[in-house]
Amino acid sequence: MQDQRVPPDTRDRFEALYLACYPAVHRYAVRRTDSVDDVADVIAETFLAAWRRLDDVPEGEAAVLWLYGAARRVLANHRRGESRRTALASRLRGELAVGQGQTAADPRADAVRTAFAALNAADRDVLALACWEELTGPQIAKVLGCSSTAARLRLHRARKRLARLLDTTTTDEVTVMTALRGEAR
């Protein structure tokens, strides 16, 4: 059932955007929420925002950056308790429930996860975009709505703070010493 006011090319344009960017938005949501219900809600609300403001969504590669920005706002609203379970995406929720795998325990990865979780939200934000979404400084700037310089600076600081938490220089030394001891035998 289609609204008479919707021009057909608007619908086509949105459908193309949706199908092309759905996996990226899904991944973005999976990385930042705990429950299947939240993932479904984030996907639904993000694309609904894009549908409503399709004129604001840029063409080409920048479209997914716009969607990341929208998803980011949706997640912020969720965290503030401003959102509730949406009726949209009920079937999607059911499908997402299948195939939530468990990753094997790895003490080193656990240490990184703990340190990462100890960072403040802004640091985690920018590191996730750089290392999981693999965005460049200018791309991160578009998602965050700041200048490229500001984005690069935030990324630099976040890396430094995480490095301090992980105390990587000490880790390097320990690795070297262990190898030497092994050889001495």
Next chain:
Amino acid sequence: MNKIDRMVSAIDPAAEYAEPAIGQGVQDLLAEIVATPPAQRRPSWPPLRRRVLAGVAVTGIAAAALVAVPLVSGAPSAAYAVVKNSDGTVQVTVKEFRDPDGLAAKLKSAGIVADVTFTEADKQCARGRFVGADLAYDPPSTKGMTEQQRKEFDKPDNWRSRDVAAPINKDTFVISPRFMRPEETLVLEFRPGNYAGMDWALGTYLAKAGSPVAPCRLVKANSDEELAKKMAGN
């Protein structure tokens, strides 16, 4: 890529991610979205005025029993259980929606001043029972806010009531008193859910120190389905 970036990449939560099939659910969502008129230009999402914790388990709390039925043995079965943990948090299990004063008393002896209300599925308490200790009870509209005002709005301290209680499973939630300030009252408003998949809804709020909490004035509950539809723009 430097070492730190490699380490963060290694903990990517979507590492095991398989490209999702564009299945029926994905198609259904697309159809639902394009069925809503795009012409509504809203600068921001309409903020929902209350925060509720929704229990989405299939089996839920027996909400029909608003009148206590005494057991033949004579000892009333507990409608709830309150356990104080060694880390200071308090775990609350609610089995039936009855005896709110008893639950409040139990919480009081665990060190938490609380006001508890149970309502029916289609009723909720009208807003304005108390002055909120933070912004979560009655958040102001963010429309027209300057960046400075927005920054102030976003401060975590303005939303600490959302951290006071967190659900654990279908009938248990945990209270973290460290987010409460002296003389604040934890206001709990329970009701059974009225939409498929939502078995109970719990509103948790903090009343400002010194603010009295007025009795609950029952009004028609927001339909959970209606709220969902509102968000979809129908």
